[in-house]
Every structure is written in structure tokens, then in C-alpha cells.
Amino acid sequence: MRSAKDFFRPLAVGAPAPVRDVPFRPSRMIHFFDPGNEKMAAKVPSIAPKVDVLLGNLEDAVPADRKEAARAGLVKIARATDFGDTQLWTRVNSLDSPWALDDLLTLGTEIGGKLDVVMVPKVEGAHDIHYVDRLLAQIEAKAGLTRPILVHAILETAAGVGNVEEIAAASPRMQGMSLGPADLAASRRMKTTRVGGGHPGYLVREDPAPGAGEGAPRPTYQQDLWHYTIARMVDACAANGILPYYGPFGDIQDVTGCEDQFRNAFLLGCVGAWSLHPVQIDIAKRVFSPAPEDVAWARRVIAAMGDGTGAVMIDGKMQDDATYKQCQVVAGLADTLAARDPELAGAYAAATEEAAR
Ligand SMILES: CC(C)(COP(=O)(O)OP(=O)(O)OC[C@H]1O[C@@H](n2cnc3c(N)ncnc32)[C@H](O)[C@@H]1OP(=O)(O)O)[C@@H](O)C(=O)NCCC(=O)NCCSC(=O)C[C@](C)(O)C(=O)O
Numbered sequence: 001m002r003s004a005k006d007f008f009r010p011l012a013v014g015a016p017a018p019v020r021d022v023p024f025r026p027s028r029m030i031h032f033f034d035p036g037n038e039k040m041a042a043k044v045p046s047i048a049p050k051v052d053v054l055l056g057n058l059e060d061a062v063p064a065d066r067k068e069a070a071r072a073g074l075v076k077i078a079r080a081t082d083f084g085d086t087q088l089w090t091r092v093n094s095l096d097s098p099w100a101l102d103d104l105l106t107l108g109t110e111i112g113g114k115l116d117v118v119m120v121p122k123v124e125g126a127h128d129i130h131y132v133d134r135l136l137a138q139i140e141a142k143a144g145l146t147r148p149i150l151v152h153a154i155l156e157t158a159a160g161v162g163n164v165e166e167i168a169a170a171s172p173r174m175q176g177m178s179l180g181p182a183d184l185a186a187s188r189r190m191k192t193t194r195v196g197g198g199h200p201g202y203l204v205r206e207d208p209a210p211g212a213g214e215g216a217p218r219p220t221y222q223q224d225l226w227h228y229t230i231a232r233m234v235d236a237c238a239a240n241g242i243l244p245y246y247g248p249f250g251d252i253q254d255v256t257g258c259e260d261q262f263r264n265a266f267l268l269g270c271v272g273a274w275s276l277h278p279v280q281i282d283i284a285k286r287v288f289s290p291a292p293e294d295v296a297w298a299r300r301v302i303a304a305m306g307d308g309t310g311a312v313m314i315d316g317k318m319q320d321d322a323t324y325k326q327c328q329v330v331a332g333l334a335d336t337l338a339a340r341d342p343e344l345a346g347a348y349a350a351a352t353e354e355a356a357r
């Protein structure tokens, strides 16, 4: 690990200075598309204004014989499109694949100035981030970039989960982390065959009721397969000033299950999730924007708490320094999102006015 003094020094002569703080830009949905798929690529100009992050995916879901086409497609789309304040990200191929080096070199030199974040799959430890960190610094210097490209790790191997804290702390370039439930399940030898979500077999069953006869029904409750990993990821990210995300939900038709999975992640501290299909964009937008009534409540508590110390009662509930801080999280997020989303700004203002009556 570099010394504290060296941590914020560029890793190559001529590379831009690393960021001190990860800029918090709305990223409720990271919308995946295959830049080599002409039908999907044609939708980019109309989808870009509707999403917070647009991600050109080069890794899994892109067939091996179309990897170069996807890379070239992303360069073409990035050059031709004005993304406004929508972020452009990419997911490069895994570092042990035949394509990762050319993905980083080509995208960094050709469209590095437009690329906000590089998502790196199957990160196993800090060593993977250190490799990408130095390489990106060399590429930035070569391309004359003035702003560093940030790095996002996917948590999708058992080793990665074991090393999650060191990954989060590995570089000032680290922007955040997403859960990759499909590869993680395979790596852990879990017995699921899905991309995220629950499983009906992972449950707890109520004890038999006293005196109930044999065979009397005993309710079961499906449990969350991902609670442990998401909670670990959130703690590692929060402790290192970077952002946690739930990843993909593969059952596109199960919009209710998707919304529940996203909301669990939101409540636990995640700032966004991936949308794999246009139908998931609005789900993520709804879930990862705090509800207007929650924002109104948060603003009410903040107003009542004055300098944020002491204790007050509001509607029979005790508020103190710690609830004040929670309310600042909700209200601060709402302010950031409202600045990008006028419809949301209107809904927050109306709810706040209503609550004040
Ligand atoms: C699921 C699929 C095959 C269904 O695609 P489809 O064409 O069968 O669906 P559809 O409902 O018929 O599509 C309707 C229209 O929407 C378009 N469309 C459809 N999707 C998109 C999109 N994303 N962006 C833009 N447009 C899209 C599609 O082209 C079509 O256009 P049309 O009306 O002109 O015919 C398709 O949506 C897709 O390929 N999505 C992206 C999949 C992907 O990126 N997977 C990798 C991420 S998950 C992962 O990697 C795991 C992880 C983290 O690594 C780990 O857990 O380990």
C-alpha cells in the first residue's frame, strides 16, 4: 500500500491528479447496453436523457466473436453522442481475458475525455485495482487527459468479498462497487441458477404451534440471499467514502421482485442499481429517489432540530442528533436528485408544503 503522503500523487508523469473526494452525481440506474448490438445502440440517443448513467458493456452478455465490434461501437457512439449531464461508463472485460488490455487502451485513448467510470469485473483484491490504477494513469498521460477516469469494482467472487475492505481502499480512483450476484453465486458454489433475487428454497419455517397435530400447516418466510454481502459492501464503501450499488436483476418480467430487491438495497445504503432492460429504468428511478413524504418528514425534523443537537418530540417520536443525521442523508440526497430532475423537485416541494400546513 502506498504511504499516506503518496496516496494522492499521480501514478504516471503527466497524468491528472487523483480526486480527493468521489463526486456524488446521481446514479440511480446504471443502464447497460451492448454497443455492438445495432438495435440497442440505435436507442442510445433517446435513452441517454432518461438515465443517470449509460454503460457500454463489453464483458459478459457480449459474445466472444463480437468483443471487438462492441468496443468499436462504443467509441463510435461516444464520439457521436452529446450525453448532457448523463454519465458515460463502460464495463471492460475481466483482467485475465484476451480483451481487457485493448479495452482499456482503446477506450482510454479514443474517448477517455468522455468516459466517467470504468467498471472492472471479477475484482479479487487490491492488486487488481492497483494494476488498473497504474495503467489508467499511463493512458491518461498518453492521451493528455485532464480529469482522472474513475474505477468501479464488481464484487462477484468469493475472494473479492473476503477482500472487500482492501478493494474499497485501494486507490483514490475508486468510485464505488456493485454486487454481481450471478458470478458470485457460481464462485461460492451456491445452488441457484439466477441473476440476483431470492430463491423459494432459502427460507425459515415457523415452529409447530403448541398442540397442533402432525401435518398442520407451518408458515414459511423466504429469506434474502444477498443481505450479508450487500451489508458488507455498504460498510466497506461507506468507510472509504465510495458508493455502493446493487447490481443486476435478471428476471426482467418480474417487475415486482425487481422493485423489492432494489428497495432492500436502497434502504441498506445503496445509491443505485443496474437496469438491463428499458422496463427497469423507471423501477430504479422510483426506488432510488427518496419518497416525497420521507423528504418532507426529513426536512421537518431538520427544521425542528435547529443546530442539530438536543432532543425534540415530533408526532410522538423522539428526535435527536442521530435522527437529525439520518434526515440529512435523506434530504441531501433529495436535493441532489431534484437538481437533476425537475419533476422530482416539484413533488418534493409539494410534499414539504403539505407537511408544513
Ligand atoms: C435481456 C435482453 C436480452 C432482452 O432483450 P430482448 O430484445 O429479448 O427484449 P425485448 O423486451 O424484446 O426488447 C424490447 C426492445 O428494447 C430493446 N432493448 C432491450 N434491452 C435494451 C437495453 N438494455 N438497452 C436499450 N435497448 C434495449 C430491444 O432491442 C428491443 O428493441 P425493439 O423494440 O427495437 O425491437 C436485453 O435486454 C439485454 O441484452 N440486456 C442487457 C443484458 C446485459 O447487459 N447483461 C449483462 C449484465 S448482468 C451481468 O453481467 C451479471 C453480473 C453482474 O456480471 C453477475 O452477477 O455476475
Ligand SMILES: [Mg+2]
Pocket (backbone or CB within 6 Å): 060, 121, 156, 180, 182, 183
Ligand atoms: Mg459477472
